[in-house]
Amino acid sequence: xxxxxxxxxxxxxxxxxxxxxxxxxxxxxxxxxxxxxxxxxxxxxxxxxxxxxxxxxxxxxxxxxxxxxxxxxx
Numbered sequence: 001x002x003x004x005x006x007x008x009x010x011x012x013x014x015x016x017x018x019x020x021x022x023x024x025x026x027x028x029x030x031x032x033x034x035x036x037x038x039x040x041x042x043x044x045x046x047x048x049x050x051x052x053x054x055x056x057x058x059x060x061x062x063x064x065x066x067x068x069x070x071x072x073x074x
Contacts, residue, residue: 003033003034003036003059003060004058004059005030005033005034005048005052005059005060006034008052008054008058008059009030009034009052012051012052012053014051014052016030016031016034019048019051019052022047022051023044023047023048023051024047025044033048045059045060
């Protein structure tokens, strides 16, 4: 899952540890979210948005693949 959490976190001058503490998760969880290796719950996504003063769309929006792309992957 692509996201812009890392960019927004850096712009907010927060470390992974600080963001983790503010959202009630571990630093490892934040790291995995930034790498796209963990899909957070909607509740956690919202907590991250509140802390970073961003919207869900700004941090987590993923464009849907076009029909042609989907057909090529089948």
